[in-house]
Amino acid sequence: MTKADTVIVVKDLVKKFGSFVANDHLNFEVKRGEIFGFLGANGAGKTTAIKILCGLQSPTSGDIKVAGFNVYTQTNKIKQHIGYMSQKFSLYEDLTVSENFRFYGGIYGLSNKLIRERTKTLLQRLDLEHAANKVLRDIPLGWKQKLAFSVAVMHNPEVVFLDEPTGGVDPITRRQFWELIYEEANRGTTIFVTTHYMDEAEYCQRVSIMVDGRIEALDSPKKLKETYQAASMNEVFIRLARAQKNTE
């Protein structure tokens, strides 16, 4: 398979729950190695869109491909080629660090040798080799978050979905976390990230802002600030979200 330059293609994605339209004709593309920020207020429809992209839900209509696979028929292929890390911490607290790596590596079909190698490299990268045999519940939240990210990229996915990955983490650890994200993107992994921290939005190469099921804005943070004549992404976000409120 030749690796295409576009990893996520979304054309006219519509998702309805009864008469409620959660995603209203979304259109965007995400390129290989890009850090794509997927922003929006609570309830704007981000989670639904991510679930569809991860193959957990089917869209009502639209033409959507993730890592070259169709979200209607090839969900299991998609799952094989993506990584996912959610806001809710999702490694096993009663297993050790290396046991968690082993489990997730195993279910992605990595060989025992590869699991050992990847575990070693990833822990080295985090400088957490000494924690390999510690049970997860005994280690600090900041470490856990970094470990969860490492587990999510363990099988070298083409794209990693990060759903509010830095919730509840101190600013320094958040900074370090974003360094990890940059490193991973430099290796060619696409990063698809949602966040409520607007300083993090500034780190993204391109940002989309969802309001009430629609994508209201999509561009680089720099251009968005120019367009909306705002000093920060925070202002851009508030202006867009408030505009919507006023029209209601």
Add this chain to the structure above:
Amino acid sequence: MRTILFILQKEFRQLFRDKTMLPIIFIIPVFQLVILSFTATFEIKHTRLVVVDQDRSAESRELISRFKGSAFYIVTAQAETYQQAAEFLKNGDADQLIVIPENFERNIINHTSTDLLLVTDAINGSAASLMSAYAMAIINNFNQYLIVEQMPSVTHTEPIGIESSYWYNPRLNYLTYMVPGILVLLVTIIAMFLSGMNVVKEKELGTIEQINVTPILKYQFIIGKLLPFWMVAMFELLFGLAIARFLFQVPFLGSLPLLLGVAAVYLLVVLGFGLFVSTVADTMQQSMFISWFLLVVFILMSGLFTPVESMPDWAQYLNKLNPVSYFIKINRMIMLKGSGFSDFSNLFYTLVVYAAAVLSLSVWRYKKVA
């Protein structure tokens, strides 16, 4: 296949790392078997009897000494009047009272009939009828002794001689009857609770979200989740059987592989219920309550404590849906009677159909929910 092995490895690691789980698996069964087997008995060993002897004669003392000599009785007090004796019953200090009227001996010698008053505390109906039956047996025996004593010409006091023998449990040992049933309970409780809580635990902790975005297929996940508990429950059964055999000397007449084969299918039914519960519940607490509710109904109707045959027709009909009653029945047949497969093949096939139905229902529901 390899994916399932990874899930199994993880499940066993978690199971054996859980400090509350291990005692539940290994110690509680022993406790349950030891305590329940000795306490869940219908026999009433020490009926507390109050005697009102208004006759104070040789014959009345003979009758009382027969009660005193019985293993089932303790004569706790002698009262002067019926009213005094009734107080004991009222206060719960006695279970039964017997009043021997004045002229008891004289009437016997004069060949006129005489009466006795027997009062039993009947709050617990079945206990009362047992105590009453014990008393009757003693009094009847005394009666026959009187007939022979008073009328030496009569040699046969019973026109029909009854020779009775008890098959399969010749000494009417209560343990022998209870242990096979209690073993079934044990395995059922372990399998049901563990499987009912496990998937819910992943839901509650949020790890199921992570599992859902991996290429694990639903069937792999379900097998990986249920197989460990199937194995634990099978181990539990063997463990319990060993205790029953070597600690309680409960006979095991049938074939062990046959029993394990039936258990293997039976556990699929239980695990199916467990999986179903975990698709309905969102938290471990809910799961516990639903499992507990189901189990209480299953256990009370299982025929472990009360015979199924004495239940009303509708309950017996309903009991056809109770997997616990099937396995208790089969287990008793294999262990105590040495029954072979053909003796209970109908029950077994019902379990097979049941397992298939419950498992497919819960797998279908699991797919819809997760």
